[in-house]
Every structure is written in structure tokens, then in C-alpha cells.
Amino acid sequence: MNADEVRSRIGIVFQAYNLFPHLSVLENVMLAPVRVHGRTKAEARAASLEMLERVGLGEKARARPDDLSGGQQQRVAIARALVNRPELLLLDEVTSALDPELVGEVLDLLRSLADEGMTMILNTHEMGFARQVADVVAHLHGGVIAEIGPPAQVIDAPQEEPTRRFLSRLLG
Structure with a gap:
């Protein structure tokens, strides 16, 4: 193709x-x-x-x-x-x-x-x-996937520091 x-x-x-x-x-x-x-x-x-x-x-x-x-x-x-x-x-x-x-x-x-x-x-x-x-959420940081998984994990309980910092800034 x-x-x-x-x-x-x-x-x-x-x-x-x-x-x-x-x-x-x-x-x-x-x-x-x-x-x-x-x-x-x-x-x-x-x-x-x-x-x-x-x-x-x-x-x-x-x-x-x-x-x-x-x-x-x-x-x-x-x-x-x-x-x-x-x-x-x-x-x-x-x-x-x-x-x-x-x-x-x-x-x-x-x-x-x-x-x-x-x-x-x-x-x-x-x-x-x-x-x-x-179904899946991915957080990109510096052009690469920093964290990927189900929304509940990535948004509500992020495992990676770049994701936690991003969500903290975004969500207050």
C-alpha cells in the first residue's frame, strides 16, 4: 500500500x-x-x-x-x-x-x-x-511517550514524574 x-x-x-x-x-x-x-x-x-x-x-x-x-x-x-x-x-x-x-x-x-x-x-x-x-491515554513528553495506559491509571494515578508534573499544572 x-x-x-x-x-x-x-x-x-x-x-x-x-x-x-x-x-x-x-x-x-x-x-x-x-x-x-x-x-x-x-x-x-x-x-x-x-x-x-x-x-x-x-x-x-x-x-x-x-x-x-x-x-x-x-x-x-x-x-x-x-x-x-x-x-x-x-x-x-x-x-x-x-x-x-x-x-x-x-x-x-x-x-x-x-x-x-x-x-x-x-x-x-x-x-x-x-x-x-x-480506551488508552498516552502522555507525550519531549517527543516520546512518557506514560501509556488506561485513562484511570494515566490521568488519575500517573506513575511517571513527567505525567504527574503535566497533570498537576493542567488540573491545578
Whole structure:
């Protein structure tokens, strides 16, 4: 399997939404299915509308990204990552740019994806969410895994000093 085939099976959601402001929400979600995956515009449109409904934004399909809240923009970015039905979803601090009241709507969506069996690798400082949803938690320190294990062990009873220091700073 070549690198492009591997990448086609992975959805990525970045900390910044990276939506094209000159395109509608629907056009942003349709872009990869048409340009990268070779789907027809009709197929891409149907799949994109379905995914926008899934993330609760079907009525915003014609809107421009700048007309949406941060939480809505992040849900569009998640829809864009999911529209090609990836096997793995990578998420990098998807709530860090959001106002606190908008964090919940994104975490609720991720929780429902986890409940449906979506495999996700999530870089987050949302320890409560990680404790509830994760099967495995890893703490990275200096570019290497400092500690890995079940959430209860790593978050609630860390064994390694770098993990204890990080959680102490994060959780107060």
C-alpha cells in the first residue's frame, strides 16, 4: 500500500479549522471527495449534505464559514474529515480555539463518534473528556511517550514524574 492510499483512509481535523472562506460550507466539505477521491459532484454533494446533517449543520450548507460560530466551524471541519468515511480520525486540539461554551458541542459530537466505534487519536488537554471516552491515554513528553495506559491509571494515578508534573499544572 502506498502513502496516498494510507492517507486516503485517514481523516484529519486541525486546531485551526482551515476552511476556505470563499467557499460555502457545503463546498468546503465536498472538496476532497471530488478533487482527491474522484467522486462525482452529485455523489460528493449527497455525502456532504448527509455528513453536515450528521454534525447538526445541514441548515448551514449554503453559509460561508465566516458566518458561523467557532464551534460550528469546527463541526464543519469534522464533517469534512468524516465525509470520506475514514478508518482513523486524527484530531489536534480541536477545542483549543473555541470559547468555553462551544467546547461542549464539539465534545458531544466526538463522544457520539466514539460510541459508534470510530477510531480516533486525539491530542487534547480536555482530561475529563479523555477519561470518559478514551480506551488508552498516552502522555507525550519531549517527543516520546512518557506514560501509556488506561485513562484511570494515566490521568488519575500517573506513575511517571513527567505525567504527574503535566497533570498537576493542567488540573491545578
